Amino acid sequence: MQPLSISLLQTSLHWEAPRQNLQSIGEQLKNLPPQTHLTILPEMFSTGFSMNPATYAETMEGPTVQWMKTMAAEKKTILVGSVMIKEADKFFNRLLWVLPNGQTGQYDKRHLFAYAGEDKQYTPGNKRLVASVNGWRINLQICYDLRFPVWSRQRSTYDEEGNFQPEYDLLLYVANWPARRADAWKTLLRARAIENQCYVIGVNRIGADGNGIEHAGDSQIIDPMGNIVYNCESRPQLYPTTLEPSVLKDSRERFPFLRDADGFMILSDELPE
Numbered sequence: 001m002q003p004l005s006i007s008l009l010q011t012s013l014h015w016e017a018p019r020q021n022l023q024s025i026g027e028q029l030k031n032l033p034p035q036t037h038l039t040i041l042p043e044m045f046s047t048g049f050s051m052n053p054a055t056y057a058e059t060m061e062g063p064t065v066q067w068m069k070t071m072a073a074e075k076k077t078i079l080v081g082s083v084m085i086k087e088a089d090k091f092f093n094r095l096l097w098v099l100p101n102g103q104t105g106q107y108d109k110r111h112l113f114a115y116a117g118e119d120k121q122y123t124p125g126n127k128r129l130v131a132s133v134n135g136w137r138i139n140l141q142i143c144y145d146l147r148f149p150v151w152s153r154q155r156s157t158y159d160e161e162g163n164f165q166p167e168y169d170l171l172l173y174v175a176n177w178p179a180r181r182a183d184a185w186k187t188l189l190r191a192r193a194i195e196n197q198c199y200v201i202g203v204n205r206i207g208a209d210g211n212g213i214e215h216a217g218d219s220q221i222i223d224p225m226g227n228i229v230y231n232c233e234s235r236p237q238l239y240p241t242t243l244e245p246s247v248l249k250d251s252r253e254r255f256p257f258l259r260d261a262d263g264f265m266i267l268s269d270e271l272p273e
Contacts, residue, residue, distance in 0.1 A: 001135035001169070001245035006038045007077075008239045010219040010232045012207030013176075016056055018046040022067050032075050033240045037133050041081030042174055042205040043143050044093065049176035049209060050084065051121050053091035057084040060104075068098040076100050078133055082109070082142050082174050090123040095140050095174060097131050105131050109142040110151055118144075130168050135245070137168040139198075143175040146188045146202070150266070154196045156258050166258055169248055171196060175204040179216035179234075186218055186231075194226040197251060197258050199243055206234055224251040 009028060014020040025045060032039060043049065046064045047056050058064050064083050072079040082095040093112070097105035108125025112118040128151070129140045145151055155167045171192055177185045185202065193200040199222065206217040219232040221241065232239060252258070 001248075003245065004038065004134050004136050004170075004243040005033070005036050006040065006201070006241060006243065007032055007036050008040050008201065008203050008219050008221070008230075008232070008237075009042070010204065010206060010217045010239070011042070011236050013042070013045065013048045013205050013209070015048050015210035016050050016052065018056065018058075018064055021046045022064065026067075026071065028236075028238055029071060029075060031238055032077065034076075036075070036077045036240065038138075039075065039077045039079050040172065040174065040201065040203045041079070042203055043082045043176045044084060045081045045174075045205075046083050048205075049116070051117050053084045053086065053121050057086040057091050059086055065096065065098075065104070068096060069102050069104070072098045072100045073102065080140070080172070080174065084122075091121060092125065093118070093122050093142060094125075095129070095142050097129070097140060105129055105140075107140045107142070109145065111144045111148050113144045136170055136243075138170045138172055139168040141171070141173050143173060143177060146173050146175070146185070146192065149192065149195065150264075152192055152196065153264070154198070154258060154261070155264075156261065164256070164259055166197065166252070168196075168198060169245075170199045170201065170243070173200075173202045175202060176209070176215060177202075177204045177218075179214040182216045182218055186220065189220055190222055190226045190228070193222040193224060197224045197255075199223060199248065206236060224248055225255075 079098045085094040093109040095107040107129035221230040
């Protein structure tokens, strides 16, 4: 593992206005530091948390995905954020992991927010995505997934030489988390870091959406011991920083809590049709 250079974009979003959002975010990314390994945008960054996928969802060949590929290539960064995607007759809240060479990984949101009717409009995912960059393994999740610890729990193993190997090093959430539940957001981010002994990053939006719901931001970086390394509060900001593997290594060696964890298996990741 080498140091991991990341940038978090906390920003307001234009409601159901992809062209405006892509233009606005593109302007903000002009200040992206060079040699940034990973650049993180909020959930549904092109539309806001909309329940109108029939009108605004795009295919994987659509303009938003093409914009992500262009931006990743221009900035020489891995670009991450979720968008509404249509495949056949289904809609997905899909997190995209877009490399500078145009290759794309994807994670479809597992836990759909029924309180807002997301489960009526979108199809849940059934597979986790753990991506890698610079020696770091990164578990990619979306907003409401944060409330369900089994889905993010480390599945630790041992290599051929008997060395203990956690599944991932960084747990990443992109979100449109309402201000009225900000305490839950901040508490659960810390809990996920402590219980999985990993870095946790949460990137949230700010401002009101088209339903008048306020978002306070509070994008955070939390270290493996649960210490808050960075909290953005409620302001627009492109925040660059570097995560050091030595912090992760030291905490796991000094406090090998994961070795004492209960073994478990998710018997089926498949959800019924």
